[in-house]
Amino acid sequence: MAKSIREECRRIAEEALRVGTIQKPEHCQQCGRVANLKMRHKQYFFPLLVTWLCDTCYRQMDNAWKPPGWLDSKNPGDWIL
Numbered sequence: 091m092a093k094s095i096r097e098e099c100r101r102i103a104e105e106a107l108r109v110g111t112i113q114k115p116e117h118c119q120q121c122g123r124v125a126n127l128k129m130r131h132k133q134y135f136f137p138l139l140v141t142w143l144c145d146t147c148y149r150q151m152d153n154a155w156k157p158p159g160w161l162d163s164k165n166p167g168d169w170i171l
C-alpha cells in the first residue's frame with residue numbers, strides 16, 4: 091500500500107533532523123513553553139518546513155477546522171495545516 095503524503099513528509103523530516111539539516115528547538119513555536127516538542131508540517135509540499143509545538147498547541151492545531159477533502163487536493167497550496 092502506498093504511504094500517505096503525511097507519512098512520507100514525516101519520514102523525510104525525521105531523516106533531516108537525524109542528519110542535522112533541520113534542528114529541534116527547545117521552545118514551542120506557538121506559546122514559547124519549554125516542552126517535549128512535536129514536529130508539525132505547515133505544508134506537505136515542503137517536507138522540511140516544520141513547526142515545533144508542545145502537546146497542547148499540537149492538539150489545538152489538530153482540532154482546528156479543515157476544509158473537507160483538504161488532503162486530497164491536487165493543489166499543494168491547499169495542504170497548509
Ligand SMILES: [Zn+2]
Nearest residue numbers: 118121144147
Ligand atoms: Zn505550545
